[in-house]
Every structure is written in C-alpha cells, then in structure tokens.
Amino acid sequence: MNIIEFVESSLTIAEMEARKIKHDSTELWTRLIQPALWLLIFGEVFTTIRAIPTGQFTYLQFISPGVLAQSVLFVAIFYGITVVWERDVGLLTKLLSTPSPRSSVIVGKALAAGVRGIFQAVMIFGLALIIGVNLRLDILDVFGVFVVVVVFAMCFSSLSMLLASFLKTRDRMMGIGQAITMPLFFASNAIYPIAVMPRWLQAMSAGNPLSYVVDALRAMLLTGDYSGLGVDILALFVFTIIFVSAASVAIKRMVE
Amino acid sequence: MTIPQPPTAGTVSEENGAPLAIQVSGLTKVYQKGIKAVDSISFEVKEGEIFGLLGPNGAGKTTTIKMITTLTKPTAGAIRVFGVDAMSSPQRIRQMLGFVPQAISVDGDLTGYENLLIFAKLFFVGRDQRNKRIHEALDYFGLADRANDLVKHYSGGMMRRLEIAQALVNRPRLLFLDEPSIGLDPYSRKQVIRQVRELNQNFGTTILITTHDMSEADELCDRLAIMNLGKIATAGTPQELKRSVGGDVLTVTVSGKMPDSVPKDLGSVVSSEQGTVKILTLDGEKAMPRITDYLEQSGVVVESVSLSRPTLDDAFMKYAKTSLQQEGSFGEARSARRSITRHGR
Numbered sequence: 001m002n003i004i005e006f007v008e009s010s011l012t013i014a015e016m017e018a019r020k021i022k023h024d025s026t027e028l029w030t031r032l033i034q035p036a037l038w039l040l041i042f043g044e045v046f047t048t049i050r051a052i053p054t055g056q057f058t059y060l061q062f063i064s065p066g067v068l069a070q071s072v073l074f075v076a077i078f079y080g081i082t083v084v085w086e087r088d089v090g091l092l093t094k095l096l097s098t099p100s101p102r103s104s105v106i107v108g109k110a111l112a113a114g115v116r117g118i119f120q121a122v123m124i125f126g127l128a129l130i131i132g133v134n135l136r137l138d139i140l141d142v143f144g145v146f147v148v149v150v151v152f153a154m155c156f157s158s159l160s161m162l163l164a165s166f167l168k169t170r171d172r173m174m175g176i177g178q179a180i181t182m183p184l185f186f187a188s189n190a191i192y193p194i195a196v197m198p199r200w201l202q203a204m205s206a207g208n209p210l211s212y213v214v215d216a217l218r219a220m221l222l223t224g225d226y227s228g229l230g231v232d233i234l235a236l237f238v239f240t241i242i243f244v245s246a247a248s249v250a251i252k253r254m255v256e
Numbered sequence: 257m258t259i260p261q262p263p264t265a266g267t268v269s270e271e272n273g274a275p276l277a278i279q280v281s282g283l284t285k286v287y288q289k290g291i292k293a294v295d296s297i298s299f300e301v302k303e304g305e306i307f308g309l310l311g312p313n314g315a316g317k318t319t320t321i322k323m324i325t326t327l328t329k330p331t332a333g334a335i336r337v338f339g340v341d342a343m344s345s346p347q348r349i350r351q352m353l354g355f356v357p358q359a360i361s362v363d364g365d366l367t368g369y370e371n372l373l374i375f376a377k378l379f380f381v382g383r384d385q386r387n388k389r390i391h392e393a394l395d396y397f398g399l400a401d402r403a404n405d406l407v408k409h410y411s412g413g414m415m416r417r418l419e420i421a422q423a424l425v426n427r428p429r430l431l432f433l434d435e436p437s438i439g440l441d442p443y444s445r446k447q448v449i450r451q452v453r454e455l456n457q458n459f460g461t462t463i464l465i466t467t468h469d470m471s472e473a474d475e476l477c478d479r480l481a482i483m484n485l486g487k488i489a490t491a492g493t494p495q496e497l498k499r500s501v502g503g504d505v506l507t508v509t510v511s512g513k514m515p516d517s518v519p520k521d522l523g524s525v526v527s528s529e530q531g532t533v534k535i536l537t538l539d540g541e542k543a544m545p546r547i548t549d550y551l552e553q554s555g556v557v558v559e560s561v562s563l564s565r566p567t568l569d570d571a572f573m574k575y576a577k578t579s580l581q582q583e584g585s586f587g588e589a590r591s592a593r594r595s596i597t598r599h600g601r
Binding site for chain 1: 322325326327328347348350351353355357358359360361363365366367370374375377378379380406422
C-alpha cells in the first residue's frame with residue numbers, strides 16, 4: 001500500500017464529510033443541546049448544593065472536561081450508523097470499488113469525527129466562558145485538548161464502524177450505541193470523582209477509556225498536573241490503533 | 257455531440273487476437289449457510305464489447321459483478337481483467353473500472369460537482385486533469401447547469417446520469433452497470449441507454465450490463481449470457497439467442513382454399529384455421545417470398561403476410577424457465593424507489 005495514496009484518500013474521505021457539514025450543519029448545533037444542559041442545569045445545580053466533593057475546584061469546573069469528553073463520545077459512537085446508512089444506499093459499495101485503500105475510508109471518516117469533536121470542544125469552551133467557568137485556556141493546553149479530542153473521536157468512531165461491520169443494521173447500532181455510551185459515561189470520572197465511587201465502580205472506571213480521556217482533559221484544563229498525561233495519551237493511542245486496524249479489515253463485510 | 261464512427265480498420269483482422277476485457281473461469285461463490293450464489297461459471301468479454309448479463313432475481317448476476325469488481329472474494333475460480341489477476345492485485349483492477357451499482361448511490365448531501373470531485377480524487381486522477389474531466393462529464397450528461405445544486409434535489413433520471421458520469425471520471429476501460437434503467441421513466445431510460453451506447457462507441461469502453469429489460473438488452477448488447485440458479489444457461493449474440501428459440505413465425509391470411517402443408521425446407525404449418533395460417537420457419541425473411549410463391553402456385557389467395565420473430569423474452573423464458581412477470585422485480589423496484597426517495601428528501 002502506497003503511503004501517499006493512503007493519506008490522500010483519507011483526506012478526501014474527510015473532505016467529503018466536511019463538505020456535507022458545510023451544506024447542512026444542523027446536526028452540529030443540535031449536538032450541543034445535551035452538553036449545554038449538563039453544564040447549565042446539572043452543573044449549576046450541583047455547584048450550588050455542593051453535593052459532590054470536588055476539592056479546590058467548583059463542580060462546574062470539575063464537570064466541564066467530563067461534559068466535553070461525553071459529547072465527543074456521543075458524536076463518535078454513532079458513526080457506525082452513518083456507515084450502515086451508506087451501505088444501505090449503495091454509497092459504501094461504490095467507495096470500496098475505488099482503488100483507494102479500504103483503511104483510508106475508515107481513517108477518513110474517523111478524521112471527520114475528529115473535526116466534529118473540535119467543533120464541540122470550541123463551543124463547550126465558549127459556553128463555559130460565558131457562564132463564568134474558570135478554565136486554563138493557554139495555547140498549549142488548548143492545543144493538547146484538541147489533539148486528545150481528535151484522537152478520542154477517531155478511537156470511538158472506528159470502534160463504532162467496527163461494530164457496524166458485524167451488526168449491519170441501523171436498529172442494532174442504535175441499541176448498541178446506547179448500551180455502550182451510558183455505562184461508559186456513568187462508570188467514568190466524568191461527572192464525579194473516582195474517590196466517591198463504590199469499590200466495584202472504581203474497578204470498572206480504571207478499565208474505562210473515557211476515564212483516561214477525562215483525566216487528560218482535566219489535567220490540561222484544570223489542574224495543570226501532567227504527571228498522568230503520558231499514560232492517558234498512550235492508552236488512547238493504543239486503543240485507537242487497534243480499533244482503526246480492526247475496522248479497516250472488517251469494513252468489507254458490510255458489502256459482501 | 258457528434259458520434260465518430262467506431263474504428264473498423266484492423267478490428268476484424270485482430271478478431272482472434274483481440275485482448276479479453278474479462279476472463280472468468282470456474283467462478284464459484286458459496287455464502288455462509290451453504291447458499292451457492294454462483295456455481296462454477298466461465299465466460300469471456302472481449303475488449304470494446306457491450307456484454308449483457310441477464311437472469312431472474314437471485315440468478316447470481318450481482319454476486320458475479322461483485323466478484324469481478326473485487327468487492328467480494330470468490331470461493332473458487334479465477335478472474336482476469338485485461339490480463340490482471342483479481343486475487344493478487346485487486347487494487348490494480350479497481351483502478352481500471354467504473355461501477356454503477358443497482359441502487360442509486362450518488363451522495364444526496366453533496367452537489368453534483370462535489371460527487372464527481374470526490375470520486376476523481378479517490379481514483380487518483382491528477383490535479384491537472386481533474387477539473388477538465390469533471391466539467392466534460394457534467395456537460396456531456398447535461399448536468400452542467402445544476403452542477404452546484406445538492407443532488408437530493410435532482411430527479412431520479414438526473415441522479416442516474418450523474419452516477420454514470422461519476423463512474424467515468426477515471427476514464428475506466430471497463431464499466432459495470434447493474435440495472436442502470438430501473439426506476440426510470442421511459443424518457444430518462446432512453447437517454448441513459450443512448451449515452452451508454454455512445455460511451456462504448458466514442459471511447460471504446462467495454463461495458464458489462466445487467467438488466468431485466470429484454471428490449472433494452474436486445475437493443476444494446478453485442479453479446480449476452482443468461483444466468484439461472486447460479487449457472488450460465490446460454491450465451492451468444494441477441495440474434496443467436498432468439499434464433500435458438502426455434503425460428504420465426506409467419507402469419508399468412510388467405511382467402512378461399514386453405515393450405516394443409518408447405519414443403520419441409522420452407523418450414524412447418526403450426527396452425528391453419530379461419531383464414532389464418534401460422535408457419536414456423538428458420539429464417540423468416542428469406543422464407544417469406546418463397547412461401548408466398550409456393551402458396552399462390554398451389555392456388556391459395558394470399559391477402560397478407562406478417563413476420564414475427566421470437567423476442568429475447570422468449571429466449572429468456574426458455575433458458576431461465578421462470579417468467580419475469582411471475583418472479584417479478586418487485587423487491588428490486590422497491591429498493592430503487594426507496595433509494596430515490598431517500599436521496600430526494
């Protein structure tokens with residue numbers, strides 16, 4: 001496989017998605033409703049009643065990175081449904097009948113998920129600033145957040161496409177999307193610290209990729225303590241490479 | 257657009273050594289659960305030919321195309337496209353071909369121009385060539401003035417034309433059309449057929465087409481294969497297939513004396529009643545004047561003679577042994593309609 005061709009076609013697939021967003025960006029905006037509700041309602045209420053101990057930070061500060069991670073997860077995990085839809089209308093068949101390497105279809109779409117993730121991040125930053133959440137927004141940290149968001153979106157969108165290659169219908173993908181996202185979200189440190197969890201949930205959280213992402217985002221946006229960052233990012237890259245490779249091999253099942 | 261005559265010089269003498277566009281031997285596909293979709297078929301398509309693959313639903317046409325386009329791996333057998341082995345270099349094969357799948361599969365959320373642009377890029381068409389080819393294709397298929405509209409606002413016929421345009425941006429040597437006219441109105445259908453034929457004549461593109469429409473196949477194809485139950489039931493030119501049904505039918509209206517028979521070398525009387533005689537003959541056009549002469553000489557007054565040929569439908573019925581009307585293309589028609597409404601939201 002020619003590496004230049006691979007990069008070119010990945011970017012073309014991503015461009016295809018980006019052009020679609022340019023023509024109709026409704027979905028991007030509706031995707032902001034949920035994180036906005038988490039911040040404005042859940043966050044504000046729990047900040048006021050101080051029910052969850054978050055140390056030196058307000059609860060709103062504490063959940064802002066968690067809400068960002070969650071919203072990117074939701075964007076990414078439904079990419080499999082798009083692929084199933086494209087299979088149903090014959091688009092995928094045609095993409096796979098081009099000489100472009102199949103892995104570039106996965107990587108391109110995963111990149112597009114990353115672009116959507118960046119949009120979520122920018123908007124959530126904006127909202128946080130408007131409601132007066134104090135975040136460390138210096139250039140390097142923001143750049144680091146974008147990198148983590150893109151890789152995280154790639155990771156879970158390719159997991160979603162991998163699952164789609166086996167499940168093959170939209171109904172099943174809707175079901176599995178819910179079945180994956182909610183447990184990941186609640187069994188993570190996104191909306192409460194690991195310390196307040198019961199022992200069994202702490203164990204689950206330790207094996208939960210979302211916890212590593214939230215941890216990395218929180219380090220960059222809040223604490224400035226980068227000691228765990230290396231492990232977080234390494235874990236994220238490993239998961240991403242595994243899912244992208246597996247999805248690249250499995251995608252041909254969709255059109256057989 | 258003027259249609260240059262296809263090059264005739266040389267083609268006849270090269271007939272025997274003409275390169276093969278597709279060479280398939282012993283091709284078999286068994287799906288999970290043991291369903292044998294394609295059962296050890298062999299056929300060849302010559303370069304520059306329009307080759308039709310016919311057969312009832314479930315005959316294995318689409319699976320065959322999927323194997324040749326390297327979308328699915330054969331269980332057994334060999335495929336060569338312009339001499340390139342499909343198993344060992346699928347990517348080289350995909351570079352040479354254009355593929356228009358059965359369901360309308362242009363992207364409704366992109367403009368016509370963008371649909372072509374993305375595919376030109378995915379086929380690695382050089383930057384210097386890209387825009388020229390895209391605009392030529394849009395012009396040729398009469399889509400230039402709608403190039404910047406979202407495809408979901410196109411009509412079904414326009415989508416189909418755009419799709420063929422899309423399959424052409426890489427200038428394929430071999431074009432696959434899977435049911436190109438399904439779900440189209442008669443006018444759009446005619447337009448698509450004309451453009452397919454022009455492509456073949458102007459650019460020498462080899463075309464493999466599947467269709468349920470026998471008159472379309474008859475009109476368009478140089479050679480045909482009829483598939484049934486995963487096998488090739490018969491193959492040949494449309495003329496050969498029709499002839500193999502067993503000859504032409506002459507219907508003669510007479511007054512006065514009714515003939516009971518005609519000489520064997522002219523044909524045989526099938527029915528003779530109420531002033532109408534039906535005669536089955538091998539070559540109707542040649543036999544017509546001879547039969548008329550014979551009848552008049554034997555004292556019959558011939559009022560009119562009409563010749564009807566077996567249609568490709570008759571050939572199809574003979575070899576596929578299932579009627580298109582009975583089997584129905586309901587499922588496929590429905591899926592085509594569904595894909596049009598989806599894009600047309």
